Amino acid sequence: MSLKDQFEAAVADSKNLPERPDNMTLLKIYALYKQGSSGDVDGKRPGFTDMVGRAKWDAWNELKGTSQDEAMQQYIDLIESLK
Structure with missing residues (x-):
C-alpha cells in the first residue's frame, strides 16, 4: 500500500474515531x-x-518546510494512535 493510499485511509479513519480529540490534537x-x-x-x-x-x-x-511525505506519515501515525 502506497503512502498516499495509507494517508487516504487515515483520513477516512479520522472521521470515525472512538472519541473526539481535544482542540490541540484537532x-x-x-x-x-x-x-x-x-x-x-x-x-x-x-x-x-x-x-x-x-x-x-x-x-x-x-510545519513549513516539512515534506509532504513526512507530513502524511505523521498524520497516519497520529490517527493510528487515536484509534
Missing part, C-alpha cells in the same frame, strides 16, 4: 492534513477577529 490533525495534501501554507494570516482561522493557519505554518 489542530495538529488539521495542520498535518493540509501540509500532507497541499504543502507549505500560502496566503496571508487571517485577521484578529477570525480566531479559529488564525489558529489553524498558525498550526499549519509551524
